[in-house]
Amino acid sequence: MTARSVEHRLTDRYRTVDVPVAGGSLRVGVWDALDADGAPVPEAPTALLVHGVTASHRSWQLVADRLPRVRLVAPDLRGRGRSHPESPGQRPAGMAQHADDLVRVLDHLDVDRTLLVGHSMGGFVGVVMADRHPDRVSRLLLVDGGLPLAVPDGLTADEVISYVLGPTAERLAMRFAGVEDYYDFWRRHPAFAHDWSPALEDYLAYDLVGEEPELRPATSYDVMSCDTVDLNTGTALAGALGRLRHPTLLLTAPRGLLDESPGLYEADRLAAMLEGFDLIDSREVADVNHYTITMGERGATAIAAAVEGELAAS
Structure with a gap:
C-alpha cells in the first residue's frame, strides 16, 4: 500500500482543521x-495527542486505528508539520508557548477537559500544560517523555541538541530528491528495521515540504532548538513537575532513538526519580524503541489500551 492509499483510507473519520493561535494557525488532525x-458519536470521550520534537500529528495514526470509539485531537505543534505561525515573542517557542497553543486548540473544538497523551517532547508539553491550565486536563498519559532526561550539565545549546537527538536533528538540514529517497533514509535507520x-x-x-528535488523535513530547526534546550535546561518543566497534581501514567520504551539499550529512562534512574512522585505510575512497553512505541504495532496497541484505561479512570 502506498502513502496515497493510506491517505484515502483515513478519510472515513479523519479530517484536519486550522486553529488560530498567536502569529498564525496550527494544523490539527481530528x-x-x-x-x-x-x-x-458526538458524546464520545476525547483524548488530546501531542507528538514529539520533530514529528507531526500523523505519528498517531496506528494509535488512532485502535481507538475508533474515542475522539482524538492531534495538532502539529508550532514549527512542525503544517503549523508555522510567526513567533509571538523573542523565543520561537518553548514548553509554555506550546501549552498555551494547546488550550487554543481545545477552545476551538469545544473541548472542556481532556486526557492528554504526550509522546517524547509532547510529554513535557503535557506536564507544563497540566500545570498552567489544570482545569483543562483530567489525567496525563506520558509516552517515553515528560520526566527529566539524563543530560550532562554545562552543555551549550547545540551540544544539548546533539546529545539528545543526534541524527534526528541532523536530518533537518538534509534535502531529498523525492519521497522514495526519504523512505530510503528511514529504512536505513535502526529504529524501523522491523x-x-x-x-x-x-x-x-x-x-516533507518544498519541491522536488529539494524536499526537506517540515520541522523548523530554530523552534526545535529552542524547545530542546527549554525542556532540558529551562524552568517551566521543573516547576510543573514540582506542582504535579494530575494522576499520571508513564509508558517507557526499553530501547532508545537508535534502537539502543537502555532507552531514555534507564530502570534504576527512573525508579529513583519516581520516588518523589506519588501521582505517577510507570510501566514498560515490551520490545519497542522510542519511535516504535507510537509508530509500531506493539507500541500503538499498548498506548491504545492505556488510553482506554485512563479514560475509564476519568
Whole structure:
C-alpha cells in the first residue's frame, strides 16, 4: 500500500482543521469517534495527542486505528508539520508557548477537559500544560517523555541538541530528491528495521515540504532548538513537575532513538526519580524503541489500551 492509499483510507473519520493561535494557525488532525455502524458519536470521550520534537500529528495514526470509539485531537505543534505561525515573542517557542497553543486548540473544538497523551517532547508539553491550565486536563498519559532526561550539565545549546537527538536533528538540514529517497533514509535507520508500515510511509510523506528535488523535513530547526534546550535546561518543566497534581501514567520504551539499550529512562534512574512522585505510575512497553512505541504495532496497541484505561479512570 502506498502513502496515497493510506491517505484515502483515513478519510472515513479523519479530517484536519486550522486553529488560530498567536502569529498564525496550527494544523490539527481530528479522528472523530464512530459507533459499530460507522455513525458519528458526538458524546464520545476525547483524548488530546501531542507528538514529539520533530514529528507531526500523523505519528498517531496506528494509535488512532485502535481507538475508533474515542475522539482524538492531534495538532502539529508550532514549527512542525503544517503549523508555522510567526513567533509571538523573542523565543520561537518553548514548553509554555506550546501549552498555551494547546488550550487554543481545545477552545476551538469545544473541548472542556481532556486526557492528554504526550509522546517524547509532547510529554513535557503535557506536564507544563497540566500545570498552567489544570482545569483543562483530567489525567496525563506520558509516552517515553515528560520526566527529566539524563543530560550532562554545562552543555551549550547545540551540544544539548546533539546529545539528545543526534541524527534526528541532523536530518533537518538534509534535502531529498523525492519521497522514495526519504523512505530510503528511514529504512536505513535502526529504529524501523522491523516496524515498517503503510502508516509510517504516510507519516514520512507528510513530513516533507518544498519541491522536488529539494524536499526537506517540515520541522523548523530554530523552534526545535529552542524547545530542546527549554525542556532540558529551562524552568517551566521543573516547576510543573514540582506542582504535579494530575494522576499520571508513564509508558517507557526499553530501547532508545537508535534502537539502543537502555532507552531514555534507564530502570534504576527512573525508579529513583519516581520516588518523589506519588501521582505517577510507570510501566514498560515490551520490545519497542522510542519511535516504535507510537509508530509500531506493539507500541500503538499498548498506548491504545492505556488510553482506554485512563479514560475509564476519568
